[in-house]
Amino acid sequence: MTRIKPYALLLLPILFFSSCLKDKCTQTYTIYRPVYKARQEVYADIKSKPARAITSPGKITLFGSYIFLNEINKGIHVIDNSNPSQPKNLSFIEMPGNVDLAVKGNRLYADLYNDLITLDITNPTQVSVAKITTKVFPHRMYTSGFVADTNLVIVDWNTKDTSVEIGCSGTPMFGWFDRSAMLLSSFASGGTNTATVGINGSMARFALKNEYLYTVSTTDLKVFGLQNPDAPQQLNTVQLGWGIETIFPFKDHLFIGSNTGMFIYSLQNPSAPVKKGAFAHVLACDPVIADDTHAYVTLRSGNNCRAVINQLDVLDIANLQSPSLLKTYQLTNPHGLSKDGNLLFVCDGKDGLKVYDASSPTDLKLIKQFKGFEAYDVIAWNGNALVVTKTALLQFDYSNTNNIQQRSSIAIQK
Amino acid sequence: MRKIFCLLLMAPLFVYAQVNQQKQKAMPLKFETIVQTGLLVGDNAESATLQAIAGMRHKKWYAGVGTGLDFYLQRSVPLFADVRYDFSAKRKTFFLYGDAGVNFAWTKNKEQQNIIDQTPGLFTDAGIGLKIATKKQDAFLISVGYSHKQLEETQKGFSWWSIIGPGVDYASELKYNYSFNRIAIKFGFVF
Incomplete structure (x- = not known):
């Protein structure tokens, strides 16, 4: 017994x-608390205002010598890009709840939460409302847990930091909503370089094709007829499944990127797109672009993409009914991409912008890489690459592929 | 913080150099290495732990620098200073120990967990143990102590925009402060 007692000392810490x-x-x-404004007052306030600093850039459309850049949930910056070496921030169109836009002729189509706004941009610095089509994007009614009121619109958010004790049994994934949780949809348009239609980035969710506007939510594809440009008519809604991310129009098809794969829809009947083919991939975030023979899909991990891969897939789409994987290239954290001729531009997150010679899609050759910024989306057109980064809106001159260089920068204020 | 790390890392070398100088004199110091494994038992999750400590002994006192690996909740690597005191010079003796240092996170798949930053925190461990020497002057250890480690972490908040948007991530950041407490039951070997 006496021998045991000393060893009991070891139990003391437990006691x-x-x-x-x-x-x-x-x-x-x-915690974000909404600041409301009367809906009619918001509508009346959709007009050109003095230019303001870019703080939260979103979707981007290149239209002629103008850049229309979304300021997330605030409105649209109008930038004169007639000299890409010296772009000028001209004005700002106030439009709360706006995250997407597309331009055709002298009309700009944009969302204001669940409404579709048609703007007359004949004079881009003096725009006017041509039409307000209400409640066409019902999925945008829900904003960070707040349901949009019939007569009130959320125009801003008050913030307050709060600390709470949580369980330690696992790493909590998500906290309370944040301001960006309201961003449930957007418009896309791309893959065309006609003079009368704006070119959108690959992350877009609005697509313009001939007399039609196509928009995707996270689950469906909506078709609007633009036979009367001032009065978009909702013609059809096609269910797509879940996790829909981007839409890219090319010739008579729509290429739709989703969390689970790429879908190809035929526009043989433009008002009723029909699924033609699909390519499944692992769960990941994936914008897609295409040309006549190949589709390029970036798959990335990261915030809620629920993936562990970061790669560029090159698909053979000679047979649109059964696209097949040709080659996979490992990347860092690829986001948006754009192709002009044989040049492929890929925004690779913290690795910046990568430019590939894509004359042989199964043997991409990196010809230039620009580092020092986080690149997210790019529009490459006519020797000029417009790149949205975390810190600036950059432009690169690639008219001489042997000497691609940055030509301008508009800083983003945080 | 860097200075502390450097000092911690260099301490054994410094002591070792001192010992070499004095070796031919009285040999009052002895270099010892401790390797130990054990269990960390707490309110939430139990796990194994591994530690290695290198240091110098002077009579009943021992001082060294150690590192290890904790596997519970947030896997981490502590880097710490270790001080021990033996109650006697007999073959079997109780001892007290105390560790203090810095706890570094070593998290798998950080990106998937939306972790964008982790800040090292405090690491402490203190307790009592029994030391049983072998005939070759090595020794076995068994100890029970109380371990406390901290960690700060920043995660991206959920954002639909990151899925559907142009890629620019506007999600707000979520900050986490973790404070973990465990009973540390360890078995070790001194040589």
Whole structure:
């Protein structure tokens, strides 16, 4: 017994500290409270205003010598790009709830939460509302847990940091909503370089094709007829499944990127797109672009993409009914991409912008890489690459492929 | 913080150099290495732990620098200073130990968990143990202690925009402070 007693000392810490074994984990998050404004007042306020600093750039459309750049949930910057070496921020169109836009002729189509706004941009610095088509994007009614009121529109958010104790049994994934959680849809348009239609980036969710506007939500494809440009008519809604991300029009087809794969829809009947083919991939975020023979799909990991891969897939789309994987290139964190001729531009997250010689899609050759910024989306057209980064809107001159260089930068203010 | 790390890393070398100088004199110092494994038992999750400590012994006192690996909740690598005191010079003796240092996170798949930053935190461990020497002057250890480690982490908040948007990530950041407490039961070998 006496021999045992000293060894019992080893149990002392357990006796002392058994009540102190609870873990403590705290989470600090930001609560956003909406600031409302009367809907009619918001409509009346959709007009050109003095230029303002870019703080949260979103979708981008290149239209002639103008850049229309979305300021997420705030409106649209109008930038004079007649001299890409010296772009000028001309004006700002106030439009709360806007995340997407597309331009055709002298009309700009944009969303204002669940409404579709048609703007007359004959004079891009003095725009006017041509038409308000209400409640066509019902999925945008829900904003960070707030349901849009019939007569009120969320125009801003008040913020407050709050700390709470949470369970430590696992790493919490998501906190409270944040301001960007409201961004449930957008428009896309791309793959065309006609003079009368704006060119959108590959992350777009609005697509313009002939007399039709196609928009995707996370689950469906909507078709609007633009036979009367001032009065878009909703013609059809096609269910696509879940996790729909981007839409890219090319010739008579729509290439739709989703979390699970790429879908090809035929526009033989433009008002009723029909699924023609699909290519499944692992769960990931994936914009897609295409040309006559190949589709380029970037798959990335990261925030809620629920993937562990970061790669560029090159698909053979000679047979649109059964696209097949030709080659996979490992990348860092690829986002948007664009192709002009044999040049392929890929925004590779923190690795910046990569420019490939894609004359042989199964043997891409990296010919130039620009580092020092996080690149997200790119529009390459006519020797000028417009790149949205985390810190600036950059433009690169690639008219001489042997000497691609940055030509301008508009800083983003944080 | 860097200075502390450097000092911690260089301490054994410094002591070792001192020992070499004094070796031919009285040999009051002895270089010892401790390797130990054990269990970390707490309110939430139990896990194994591994540690290695290198240091110098002077009579009943021992001082060294150690590192290890903790596997629970947030896997981490502590880097710490270790001080021990033996109650006697007998073959079997109780001892007290205390560790203090810095806890570094070593998290798998950070990107998938939306982790964008991790800040090292405090690491402490203190307790009592039994040391049983072998005939070759090595020794076995068994100890029970109380371990506390901290970690700060920043994660991206959920954002639909990151899925559907142009890629620019506007999700707000979520900050986490973790404070973990465990009973540390360890078995080791000194040589």
